[in-house]
Amino acid sequence: xxxxxxxxxxxxxxxxxxxxxxxxxxxxxxxxxxxxxxxxxxxxxxxxxxxxxxxxxxxxxxxxxxxxxxxxxxxxxxxxxxxxxxxxxxxxxxxxxxxxxxxxxxxxxxxx
Amino acid sequence: xxxxxxxxxxxxxxxxxxxxxxxxxxxxxxxxxxxxxxxxxxxxxxxxxxxxxxxxxxxxxxxxxxxxxxxxxxxxxxxxxxxxxxxxxxxxxxxxxxxxxxxxxxxxxxxxxxx
Numbered sequence: 001x002x003x004x005x006x007x008x009x010x011x012x013x014x015x016x017x018x019x020x021x022x023x024x025x026x027x028x029x030x031x032x033x034x035x036x037x038x039x040x041x042x043x044x045x046x047x048x049x050x051x052x053x054x055x056x057x058x059x060x061x062x063x064x065x066x067x068x069x070x071x072x073x074x075x076x077x078x079x080x081x082x083x084x085x086x087x088x089x090x091x092x093x094x095x096x097x098x099x100x101x102x103x104x105x106x107x108x109x110x111x112x
Numbered sequence: 113x114x115x116x117x118x119x120x121x122x123x124x125x126x127x128x129x130x131x132x133x134x135x136x137x138x139x140x141x142x143x144x145x146x147x148x149x150x151x152x153x154x155x156x157x158x159x160x161x162x163x164x165x166x167x168x169x170x171x172x173x174x175x176x177x178x179x180x181x182x183x184x185x186x187x188x189x190x191x192x193x194x195x196x197x198x199x200x201x202x203x204x205x206x207x208x209x210x211x212x213x214x215x216x217x218x219x220x221x222x223x224x225x226x227x
């Protein structure tokens with residue numbers, strides 16, 4: 001079946017730099033995408049979501065970009081901080097109005 | 113505001129024993145999800161409730177697993193009898209009403225170890 005994948009399993013950045021986490025999806029029926037942050041010992045924490053009628057959505061220090069032409073999703077974190085260190089998951093809905101398919105995750109490490 | 117609350121946070125038990133995991137969703141949310149997370153398989157949806165009714169249980173691995181939602185503020189996931197391969201982190205998530213997909217908000221999970 002179709003699934004969500006990530007280009008990079010690990011990403012290491014310096015504190016203060018901007019981070020970009022990428023995600024490729026293959027289900028063209030997906031019209032809802034979401035990013036989660038998971039810290040050790042905790043559950044996935046909602047960061048930001050985007051629907052397919054948008055190309056870009058901004059939150060606090062985060063921006064999600066959606067390129068439907070190449071089925072690519074990215075999460076940009078501005079001025080990365082040590083507290084941003086975590087595993088980041090992207091997820092898509094496929095053709096469902098409730099089910100999410102999660103990617104494998106990218107481990108972000110922020111070096112002081 | 114209180115998030116999704118799960119209990120216990122950790123459970124260690126011997127194989128063959130019954131295990132009951134509990135979840136209190138966010139007040140006002142009408143959708144509830146149970147997930148299992150392992151290193152090998154990632155996050156897997158086990159079962160989905162909407163308005164306390166099980167809608168999709170296709171992810172429940174086998175008859176040893178069962179889930180209930182007797183009311184809008186409480187759900188249980190039960191494993192009987194438990195096996196070592198059930199060891200994983202089990203998450204509950206809830207989402208609110210509204211048209212189309214809504215963000216799912218997760219609890220901090222129950223780390224289950226079956227010896």
